[in-house]
C-alpha cells in the first residue's frame with residue numbers, strides 16, 4: 580500500500596496570481612508545525628515537488644525556529660543532483676569585484692550553504708559577532724535612477740532580474756530556498772509598469788516571473804528562434820557588468836561602455852564560462868518550455884536552423900542584449916509579476932530554473948533603525964547536472980559550459 584500523504588497545497592488566490600502562473604501555499608501535515616524532514620513520507624515529498632514544479636514558487640508560513648542545517652537537506656528533495664556547495668562558492672565572498680560582496684552577503688557558520696542577506700547591523704547572530712547586511716539602493720543601480728520625489732511617494736523597481744547562479748564555474752541550482760527572519764517595518768511600496776499600471780508591493784518584496792509565461796508571450800517566430808538558440812554568458816559575467824546600470828525594468832543593460840574589458844577581468848578560461856540553451860525543460864512538466872535567459876549577462880547567441888543545420892552566431896553584445904530584451908520585455912506587466920509579500924517566518928522555495936527573480940524595495944535609508952532592519956536566509960546550491968534544453972538537437976550545449 581502506498582504511504583499516506585497528509586501534506587497538501589493550495590494555489591494562491593487568483594487576485595494575487597493574476598496571469599503570473601506562479602504561487603502556491605503548502606500546508607504541512609497535521610501536528611507538524613515546523614518542517615521535519617524525517618517525518619515526511621515519499622508521498623509528501625512528491626506533493627512538494629508537484630506544488631513547486633507546477634507553480635514555480637511555494638511558501639510554507641510560520642517556520643520561525645527552523646534550523647538552518649535543514650535548508651540544504653530540504654533543497655535536495657527538489658534537486659537530487661544538488662551539491663553541498665552554495666552557488667556563490669564555499670565561503671562568503673569578500674572580493675570587492677564580486678556583486679555579492681557589494682551587499683555583504685554573509686554565511687551561517689554551521690550551515691555554509693545558507694547565506695544571510697538583508698539590511699542593517701546585527702550582533703551575535705548565529706555565531707557571527709557582527710554582521711552588516713546591505714540592501715541595494717535605487718539611487719545607484721539604474722541607468723535612470725528614481726527621482727527623490729518618486730522615492731518619497733514610495734516607488735520602487737526591480738533591481739535586476741536573474742537566476743541564482745554566477746554563470747561561471749558553477750551551474751545553477753534547481754531551487755533556491757529563502758527564509759524570512761525579520762521583516763522591516765516600512766510602508767508598502769509600488770511599482771509602475773510601462774502601461775501606467777501601478778502595483779502595490781510589500782517593502783522589500785521579492786519579485787518573480789515565470790519562464791513558461793515569458794515563452795508563451797513570444798510570437799511563433801520568436802519561439803522558434805529561442806528553441807534553436809544557445810546562450811553564451813560573458814566571461815566572469817557579474818564582474819564584466821559590475822559597473823553597468825540596469826534599465827528601469829531591470830531586464831537589460833540599455834547602454835554599452837561601462838563593461839570591464841575582457842582582458843582586465845580576473846583570471847578566466849572559456850571552459851568555465853556558462854553556456855545554456857535559451858529554453859529549458861521543467862523536470863516534472865516536460866511539455867512546458869521555459870524561456871530562461873539572463874538579459875544583463877548575455878554575451879553571444881548561437882542559433883541553428885533545424886532544417887538546414889546552418890549555424891548563425893551573434894556576438895555583438897549590444898545586439899545580443901537587444902534581441903533578448905525584445906523577447907523578454909513582454910512579460911513586464913503588473914499581471915505577470917508575482918511579488919512575494921514577506922511575512923516573518925516564511926519559508927519560500929522557488930524554482931530557480933523556471934523563474935527569473937529580482938529584489939525590489941528602497942530600504943537603505945532605514946538601515947540604522949532597529950525596527951527597519953531586514954534579515955533573510957538564502958540557500959541555493961550549485962547542481963551537478965546542467966539545465967536540459969527543451970529542444971535537443973545536435974550541437975546544443977548541455978555540458979553547461981563553453982566547449983573548447
Ligand SMILES: [Fe+2]
Pocket residue numbers: 741742743936
Ligand atoms: Fe537571487
